Amino acid sequence: MSKTNSFGRGGAPDDKRRSFLKGAGLVGAAALTAPAGAAVSPTAEQAPRAKARVPGPRLAAADAMPPSADPVNQISSGGDFMVDVLKTLDIDYLAMNCASSFRGLHEALINHGGNTKPEILTCPHEEIAVHMGQGYAKMAGKPLAMICHGVVGLQHASMAMYNAWCDRVPVVVMGGNIMEANKRAPGAEWPHSAIDPAALTRDFTKWDDQPASLQHFAESAVRAYKIAITPPMAPVMLSLDAELQENPIENRDALRIPKLTRLTPPQGDEAALAELAKMLVAAENPVIICDRVARTPAAMPRLVELAETLQCAVIDNYGRMNFPSRHPLNQSFRRSILASSDLIVAMELNELWGTLSDFHDRINRTSEPRTKKTAMIATLGTRGLYMKSNYQDLGRYQEVDLDIAGDAEASLPALTEQVKKLIDEGRKATFEARGKKLAAAHLAAVEQAKSDATIGWDASPITSARLCAELYGQIKDEDWSLVGTSIGLSWPHRLWNFDKAHRWNGVSGGGGVGYTLPASLGAALANKGSGRLTVAIGGDGDFMFVPSTLWTAAHHRIPLLYIVHNNRAYHQEYMYLQAMAARHGRGITKADIGTTLKDPSVDYATIARGFGVHGEGPIEDPSQLGPALKRAIDVVKSGQPALLDVVMDQR
Missing domain, CATH: 3.40.50.970 (Thiamin diphosphate (ThDP)-binding fold, Pyr/PP domains)
Structure with a gap:
């Protein structure tokens, strides 16, 4: 795949070929301009030997310079302003596989931005760049940015974007594009451009835009960042016109960068959390199942506090680091307990039906629930707050008795306080006895794993x-x-x-x-x-x-x-x-x-x-x-x- 126009910006193929031959010292300048059959004087033997220029990026850049009548210098670029915007968004890194459609932003990141915050990560493939962002965000607690080349680079990035979408992870994706047809050079700039590049990935991004001005970019970049980090999190996409990146800024003083305000995640309804607390305290064998509860390091101690208050079983599906593996209430490898549970509380679960069902991949595919018919099921999470219809990462529909829309990590303190208010001495003794049984079963499972190993x-x-x-x-x-x-x-x-x-x-x-x-x-x-x-x-x-x-x-x-x-x-x-x-x-x-x-x-x-x-x-x-x-x-x-x-x- 070529990521640049083979013939540069303007100029016929033959002209460029001749320029290359000239620059490489393979023919003399007179030979390029003399009419056919004319003698070239002086002869090669008589003329002093010119020192050949070494081919490379500098030579290619010099040969691609526009005609001398065009302006060759400018004191600012749209890319400079874009870098100024990115520096306000707490983005430490920008991953890329270099390409011509974002050369304006690339140059500005290096020379105007000093290659710091964001610092460029050089990646040999766009899929690598996005997947690095996915892993980084889950560990750092904030997104990095990546930029790809037109529709071809975006197609390479799309698999990783889909993984990040299904994983509900924020990545700020940007892509170069040339919006105006009359500004595209012949050759690769046409098949690498699109009217609506983000259409390729719209079914698995949370939001996208194609700014038409620098002020538009500033507002959309801040909006994109906020949307990406708002639960449920997901990738976002901005298409950046090449001229918008490269051309001088007409009036820098007229441009304004909006302030990025602190985000408060959505918490579950107070009355619904109170109802869930009553269900948890009344249950004889409640089980909490978690998957992507942990957005920050605060989540795990919050979940531990709730589980210890109830002395109830916790099953971790490992979508995040939710619950300590050696905690005596961790029953992740004893899923048979679902059959005896009278209340199942699923927190930020990606696929509830699959967790609560046994599926048999045979000639005739069959399934049956792992739970008893009388078991109550409650959910707490943001899974249903933002859905798309085409890609089927949503899983099979599961009936529940109580569905609370809200970020589980943010809702846990309120839920735990409601639970504590309802526990009397009698229930506390019952919970302690239940916790001892679970601890013994957990210890047995750990010892069995050591033996199996x-x-x-x-x-x-x-x-x-x-x-x-x-x-x-x-x-x-x-x-x-x-x-x-x-x-x-x-x-x-x-x-x-x-x-x-x-x-x-x-x-x-x-x-x-x-x-x-x-x-x-x-x-x-x-x-x-x-x-x-x-x-x-x-x-x-x-x-x-x-x-x-x-x-x-x-x-x-x-x-x-x-x-x-x-x-x-x-x-x-x-x-x-x-x-x-x-x-x-x-x-x-x-x-x-x-x-x-x-x-x-x-x-x-x-x-x-x-x-x-x-x-x-x-x-x-x-x-x-x-x-x-x-x-x-x-x-x-x-x-x-x-x-x-x-x-x-x-x-």
């Missing part, structure tokens, strides 16, 4: 359990942060002590492959400078989509330990294909066709070293795992990224 301990390929156990053994005394895992990898949540808000930041949202590596790097960027040790475990199939993320890690010196869970397959699809073959009675021996990454097997450590990242592997001998982990951790603690390629069991 020893199965196949010395096997090769290395078991997922051993990797997670050995990794935790080396980082548990550090201020660690796990920012990504491969599909279905639950061992860390079963074995590790997740006790702080930054220990975990959730999953991809939309299940789009290519999320884990760049999103983990974005989270590592948010952790950079905090002293935290950032680690991630990603699938090999996921890595193959965006391996050049490693170059960004090396270039910006972002410390991240990335472990490739190398099972040499898209193993979820491998299992699905086996199931299909078995269903038809055709045998499963050919299920590796189209589902595996072997013949040749990929050497991810060599790829990492090629991008300037410390790489070791492939590690197949489990006895070599511990020493390799130690070496890689030392590299990360020194401030550099590291990758381990570990050949592991299939899931």
